[in-house]
Amino acid sequence: MKPSPSAIERRDPPNRKLVYVFAGGRADGDSSLRNLLGGKGANLAEMASLGLPVPPGFTITTDVCTEYYANGKTLPGDLKPQVEDALSAIGIAVGSTFGDVDKPLLVSVRSGARASMPGMMDTILNLGLNNATVEGLAKRSGDARFAYDSYRRFIQMYSNVVLDIDHGVFEDILENYKNLNGLSTDTEVDAEAWRVIIAQYLKAVQSEIGRPFPQDLNEQLWGAIAAVFSSWHTPRAITYRRLNSIPDSWGTAVNIQAMVFGNLGNTSATGVAFTRNPSTGARQYYGEFLINAQGEDVVAGIRTPQVLTEQAKQEIGAKRPSLEAAMPQAYKELTAVFDKLEAHYRDMQDIEFTIQDNTLWILQTRSGKRTTEAALRIAIDMASEGLITPDEAVMRVDPEALNQLLHPTIDPDAPRHVILTGLPASPGAACGEIVFSPDDAEEAASKGRTVILVRTETSPEDIHGMHAAAGILTARGGMTSHAAVVARGMGRPCIVGAGALRIDAANGTMTAGTETLRAGDIITIDGGTGQVLKGAAKMRQPEMSGAFGQIMAMTDNLRTLGIRANADTPRDAKIARDFGAEGIGLCRTEHMFFDSAKILAMREMICADSEPGRRAALARILPMQRDDFVQLFEIMGGLPVTIRLLDPPLHEFLPQAEAEIGAVSAALGITATKLRARIADLHEVNPMLGFRGCRLAIHYPEIAEMQARAILEAAVIAAKQSGTPVRPEIMIPLVAYRAEFDILRAVIVNTAKAVEAETGAKLDYQIGTMIELPRACLRAADISQGDEGAEFLSFGTNDLTQTCLGLSRDDAGPILTRYQEIGILERDPFSSIDESGVGELVSIGVSRARAVKPGIKIGICGEHGGDPKSVDFCARMDLDYVSCSPFRVPVARLAAAQAAIRAGSAKKSNAAKA
């Protein structure tokens, strides 16, 4: 009888269940116990229940992991009898016994957390072998070489993982033996030779750790269990969790399973398969296998594997046979399993299998990682196949991953200087400087340089460099190698298995045929074709089409939240509209001032001694700024455009380097001394909290007057030229007091009256404010109250985060890194809104503003507007819109639809509820 979850929670020692067995078509657990059994354990139990050929085994729960760490890395006493019982059950299922010298039971010991963390934690295979049982295995299998090879693999792996002995110790012994005996490959090592090598291995262990390699199988077993639990806290696992926002508290389960062997000769094989193509999403079986190999050989990318299907073989022009051809019966059984699993889990599965002596075993299944392109296609296909509902299809796509689609691709019409080709492991194109180490990648990226990480192969230790790189290129490995899986997960363009690539990292060069490139040289990689190009290729901006367009169309039907873009230039506005933005939520006018004509007038304005001087300079800026707005309004074709008045501290417009002072002062017609004095005058200790935002226009109302005039005159012109009414939203930044708003509102209203009188046009505009200070949130009712109060509010959550947390975005880097490392923060609050702090201020602001002005339009225009988790928050706050950078508009559209589905508030559900 399964214990109820409450019994598990009670932790009453005599009754509590720490071990869940799956064997002989029955299982204690199922996939609903994912939190307790980990993803792998839950799926193994589920598969066993489904009657699939799963090697019998059992799972030690994640609760044991939690207890292990809580009790100073010791395992609970009541675990032992449960493990012993479970081992017996496995033995009965496979007809062998743990430690039996005639019929020894061999097991694998693997990690398995709630979320997949590929390659991050430790695994031990072939456990159960010692000097006695190896002989029994040899006899029973009739293959002494297999038995000794398994034993030496076990010694190597166990010594490394449990005893912390370097791999190199064993590799040196093996290399030395081969050299002495004139052998060049491992396959030439015969049974007797392995025995000799094993003896040397055991001696080496004794000398490394001062005691013999454990021959006691129980010692082996408990050492392995503890080692797997311990591997939850390796630095690489911690880094992976931080990058993937996985809490440390989840812990891992341990799965112990009877070994099956893909390396029992040519009737055996091991492989990895997907039920659909994880790169394109096409409905075709997809995978790789190796004959006479253990599973790790495939994933490690050391041997290049064969493909599953004849179709795939033909498509890539492979020489060696497919599984379909080589083992037709096993292939047939395997595809039947594929269909059963996909129908059961209603998602594409990623399956590990082994064929032992023509018998198929399924080792693992899980929802397969996929490219975003594939995710979209699979979601759309499964919805049309009726396997999932349309709402589910929308929920299946990770909004964050859409970025992957939004990367540029190489212009197909541009000339290509291809120097190398590999496997197209993760789509999108990237262009950057060559770096040969993850550390170099990270350092260069931190300086704002764009790099391509070039490696022979990648390992979990390389993750930080892969994250920092714009793209990844490896010489070895297949489509399911570490580099490929990780790059797809990160959305980085990636090419793997570029066999012609030779890397000399020590000298900082790479060679591809006749081309030799150095670190720092520019290459372009095309993750869609596998081509590596010399130099910077011409790129093409992404387009929305196919499955992407279908999903986007579905999101627009579902979401209740409007999506606008932060766009300062006509170019940004164009991209934003192409990506489906429904307006501009933030146009930062200051970005318009940095071209050479405008900045000179701006500097004159700043350095003027009097209002007339400032007005003269502003008069020169007016027509330029008006032209910018005309273009913006025309591109947006009547969609709302929110324009923020000048916001940054004025010193940002003045030269900072002494070298520039001379030229700038000459251009301004003032002395260098005067310019220096003005710069000193504007210097601030904390410019973020200084003379900026509406404070500028409170001091110099003529700036607001010029900007209001430029906006409103542009509205008149654009409306006349286009025939479409233009309704600008003028936004006053950094308001803390209603009186600030009132003063600047009066300036704008008076300007509007003047423009109306001059042009004869009737202006339709709104005046609102950016809510970006805690005080503004608290005073939102006051700021909004009445007809002359703010007509719209836009939360500037970047600045609100800085003030609420007392943390300068410019200075937060090292602080936030440390805080995430030691677990104070799960996420960067500048990326994903701090719901319990900043979020509460937003909530206070929204409710107070709506209490006095129920229909007031409220949006958000911080970077958070493009973060899916924050978009969900904004939807829960019932905001009218989010505004984000143009490239994140599709992300926000999808996130908004998912938020609506989650809240059950989808506008007009596409879903025929299952």
Add this chain to the structure above:
Amino acid sequence: MKPSPSAIERRDPPNRKLVYVFAGGRADGDSSLRNLLGGKGANLAEMASLGLPVPPGFTITTDVCTEYYANGKTLPGDLKPQVEDALSAIGIAVGSTFGDVDKPLLVSVRSGARASMPGMMDTILNLGLNNATVEGLAKRSGDARFAYDSYRRFIQMYSNVVLDIDHGVFEDILENYKNLNGLSTDTEVDAEAWRVIIAQYLKAVQSEIGRPFPQDLNEQLWGAIAAVFSSWHTPRAITYRRLNSIPDSWGTAVNIQAMVFGNLGNTSATGVAFTRNPSTGARQYYGEFLINAQGEDVVAGIRTPQVLTEQAKQEIGAKRPSLEAAMPQAYKELTAVFDKLEAHYRDMQDIEFTIQDNTLWILQTRSGKRTTEAALRIAIDMASEGLITPDEAVMRVDPEALNQLLHPTIDPDAPRHVILTGLPASPGAACGEIVFSPDDAEEAASKGRTVILVRTETSPEDIHGMHAAAGILTARGGMTSHAAVVARGMGRPCIVGAGALRIDAANGTMTAGTETLRAGDIITIDGGTGQVLKGAAKMRQPEMSGAFGQIMAMTDNLRTLGIRANADTPRDAKIARDFGAEGIGLCRTEHMFFDSAKILAMREMICADSEPGRRAALARILPMQRDDFVQLFEIMGGLPVTIRLLDPPLHEFLPQAEAEIGAVSAALGITATKLRARIADLHEVNPMLGFRGCRLAIHYPEIAEMQARAILEAAVIAAKQSGTPVRPEIMIPLVAYRAEFDILRAVIVNTAKAVEAETGAKLDYQIGTMIELPRACLRAADISQGDEGAEFLSFGTNDLTQTCLGLSRDDAGPILTRYQEIGILERDPFSSIDESGVGELVSIGVSRARAVKPGIKIGICGEHGGDPKSVDFCARMDLDYVSCSPFRVPVARLAAAQAAIRAGSAKKSNAAKA
């Protein structure tokens, strides 16, 4: 019938009352209508009701002022008939008629706001004179010279105030006439001569403004009324209101009153009196008068006046007779009025009077400004006289003014190099550089220099310089002159009427007898004795005694709020205890690091490459810091001491000037390059929002460990040495997340366990946090929750103001000045807590923390802790204590008692309720 207030508010034109008459022992208004009639108008009405000899008149309400500004400086149409009626009523009361050539009614036109603004607004006297009525006045008074003199004074005053003609125009004519006719003083100018001069004045007016001086008396009257309303908005009035926190919206009333003349020869006089001594508070009539003069002559300080009483005459050794001797009957009537008014108003009165031909007229009464010493004495005396209750006595003292008592005085035993003596106009001693202009005073003060403003006399235009100066010295004027009144109000030590002083401002020198001093030379002024000393005299710290001590003792019985001090050094701690602090609410440990021994070790710590390097440096700091704490604990003798862990950005400890780098790097034994690199490393864009507060110890827990050890070891030592238990409160700064608190709490708790193990002592300490970020206020429940949560909270309202308002204290100066000028802010939010923003965050924090931990100790340790208005806020928040700078402790004690009285929550009321 008086209209009800609601009728006034209704503003129904036909019924509304804009003019309030007082004449013949009856009055439309009374002192309860202060807001409508202004202080002067309400008191005139009240005095008239009391049957006092008030010249008949009427008041135009402050509502008319509001309407005047609302309607573009035009007066309401319905005012005219009411003014005409009121003028008739005055005429009837005095037996003359406005414009009657035989019996002309002359009136004064004066401002009068809700709060006193001495000398800030305009006044016109003798209105009603023209070329015709002056003859009537001459005939009726029998004194042609008096009539022409009055007329020429009127022309001068009216031309200046209403027609905006410079004084100099008339002064030049008069000087010229006297020179041509060999006259040296005005008294030598006879009636005929004044006629000639008047003709020249009238001609000058015509040429200045292009039209004649108005002979139409109604034009005169309405011009004067409008001018008085207009003077509400002169720059000097606006400045005064800003300094005194008087809202612009109050407006002024206009009082029009029959003229009485103190300048009708030797049976006439004019004077200013106080019912008690406004300098000491002694129960003695106090005042000054001038025979044959108009009121302005006394206040302007041009002639040095005579004293009221014989006693005062003897005390100051005056030569000229007292009023008591010169006009015994008028004196007797006057003192009867004093007694009646003081009994009626239950406060010391400041009274203006005129004696016209031996008849006493009371022109004005109001609560008199007084020194703080006097305020204390009067409050205590009146309470013991039974005139007011003890609670009222406590309410009578302005806490802010206590500063005046807390200034140092000159050590009586020190040698004094007295170079000059004047009138002791405002107590306390001050020492500083001589400056001769208010602008120089302001500029020097802004650079942190201490200055004494030395002027011939002061005027309202000088206020900004008086505010900036540490003390004020004038050559002319009496105890009620502008300089004296303003300096007392500001709490600045002041000496006036130092007749031997000669100032040559143009050459930047002053001469006192044989001594000539230059601008920048140091002098000391003793506002208690009137002595001016050359150089810096030895000062003595203030002591609490007499009335001060009595009031303070009363406050301690009343208040519920604890008062602590912010003290970083043993010296501060000593002062704080002497002033009655009940503990230290904030000890900023970083201030201990700046002496040369500690700063070197601190710099080594900062520049160390590794934790061992930091620990080595910290080990050298430990004993020094421990010694500081031992002293602090011993001084505080068992009172609570809150010690904050290191808070400021580390760069503050490193040299900033390139010149210092060499020496410092040599002292540290590192290269200049390395030191520069570390400085660059620690540079931040917004240090206020950067690597500081608990973030330091999160990165370098060894700092918190050392500080916790120093505090706890010191507690053991001090307890052992003194026999009094020491209970330190360790405060973690800048917490935003509970996890930050937990991590540092663990460091402190572990250190405490180690110290207990090493010393065998049982430690009693608390760990709390400073709440100084909006997020911390919002998360106060989370931060306080549970036994391992914060045990106390202290609101750091300085930083909370910076983050809530997004305003850097270091950069706020020009912004706040502007904001106060244009009325966005009434008060500097760094001086007086922003209740509706920052205050709400405090309120949220308090209620959330108490919801989860009802008994949690909560205080405030920002500068606001010493601001009376903010103390009142803290009392309303029901905080446990406020902590302020040592010198403000008495201010806080009094403010806390007043808050308790106001709230009706006084601990144990001294009051026998009236």
